[in-house]
Amino acid sequence: MERRRFLTWLCRTIAALLSAVVALPGIAFILAPLQQRRKESALVQRLCLLDDLAPGVPQEQVLTGNRRDAWTLYPRETLGRVWLVRRSGPEMEPAKAQVDAYSTICPHLGCEIGLDSSGKEFYCPCHKAHFFFSGELIPTNPQGEKNPSPRAMDSLKCHVVQDDDSGEWWIEVAYQKFEMGTDKKIAKG
Ligand code: FES
Secondary structure: OHHHHHHHHHHHHHHHHHHHHHHHHHHHHHHHHHHHHHHOOOEEEEEEEHHHOOOOOOEEEEEEEEEEEOOEEEEEEEEEEEEEEEOOOOOOOHHHOOEEEEEOEOOOOOOEOEEOOOOOOEEEOOOOEEEOOOOOEOOEOOOOOEOOOOOOOOEEEEEEEEOOOOOOEEEEEEEOOEOOOOOOOOEOO
């Protein structure tokens, strides 16, 4: 009797272990998109050389890479766009050069921020929001209408880094998306 009970217990334990071995990869597969989303909260990329930027002249750059939508992988897609503005001139040594980066996503409702027709301001065409090259809001547009954006353009972490092999100086940006329609800059999770 004791022996039969032991064998029953042994069979159930082995069955449970085998089930776990079979189920674990499946669970990992199902949870993969969630882990990916957590990893994607800040995307760090080198976008261009410092020498490619003229002081005071905004330049748009695109972040590309693999995009995962649930369980599907899309290779080499556009993951985001940024405006880079070099603040310091060529007289400044590269290690101390100052470059600012801003998301092109409008904090109002998410349209793409470009340049206005004069080329002297940032401009969102959807509801006519104007911004200085510092990213700050311009309170009213040329027609006297109030700026609809609740906050300034979203600045991004940006560093000038030297490549170990080539010695070239690159602009590296940590790209993130932020909540829209609020005066607070809140990173999307
Ligand atoms: S989305 Fe840019 S002004 Fe409305």
